[in-house]
Amino acid sequence: MVPILIIGLGNPGKEYDGTRHNVGREIVDAISRNDEFRMTNSEWHDRKSLDAEMLECELGGQRVILAKPTTYMNESGRAVSALVKQLGQVSGVKCQVLVVHDDLDLPLGTLRLSQGGSSGGHKGVQSIIDALGTKDFLRLRIGIGPNETPDGHRIPSEKFVLEKFRTEERGTIDAAVARAVDVILMLIRDGLPAAQRFTDLH
Numbered sequence: 001m002v003p004i005l006i007i008g009l010g011n012p013g014k015e016y017d018g019t020r021h022n023v024g025r026e027i028v029d030a031i032s033r034n035d036e037f038r039m040t041n042s043e044w045h046d047r048k049s050l051d052a053e054m055l056e057c058e059l060g061g062q063r064v065i066l067a068k069p070t071t072y073m074n075e076s077g078r079a080v081s082a083l084v085k086q087l088g089q090v091s092g093v094k095c096q097v098l099v100v101h102d103d104l105d106l107p108l109g110t111l112r113l114s115q116g117g118s119s120g121g122h123k124g125v126q127s128i129i130d131a132l133g134t135k136d137f138l139r140l141r142i143g144i145g146p147n148e149t150p151d152g153h154r155i156p157s158e159k160f161v162l163e164k165f166r167t168e169e170r171g172t173i174d175a176a177v178a179r180a181v182d183v184i185l186m187l188i189r190d191g192l193p194a195a196q197r198f199t200d201l202h
Contacts, residue, residue, distance in 0.1 A: 051079035076130025106143025109176035
């Protein structure tokens with residue numbers, strides 16, 4: 001069975017915890033705490049040669065590798081390329097890649113699951129496309145927009161994505177993180193079309 005590599009994008013370092021750009025990492029962390037995934041390792045392992053933290057688990061016989069790049073967002077492709085190459089060498093088959101990341105163009109807490117397509121201006125995703133030489137990988141996007149103050153003034157996107165979620169936003173994001181784990185569970189168990197239908201209903 002082809003292993004599934006789930007990559008949560010974000011920036012490394014405690015100072016970035018809770019920021020909008022790191023919601024992909026939050027979701028991968030939430031998967032690691034979910035009882036339905038049986039952990040092969042007991043804790044995250046920092047693979048410096050791969051520029052990523054890794055944790056291996058299993059769901060219904062399906063091998064799943066969770067990863068959080070330790071590069072900064074704009075260099076995510078370096079880590080993803082190294083992970084894909086390493087897993088291919090170990091398993092002898094090409095792994096399936098799911099990239100989990102924030103999306104400024106989606107309303108706060110909205111989820112979208114898709115395969116392929118452009119980066120939409122997301123520099124982390126563009127770095128992955130450039131490094132892999134293909135757009136053909138799965139993506140789960142989590143809305144963090146719009147980039148405005150509560151009274152409607154626009155915030156530059158570069159600043160907005162590095163801010164922490166406001167207190168009044170946190171409940172919406174926590175619910176979206178929980179739904180994202182459910183979407184990924186369904187993707188692994190039932191395939192892309194079923195998971196997309198489930199996402200659209202929520």
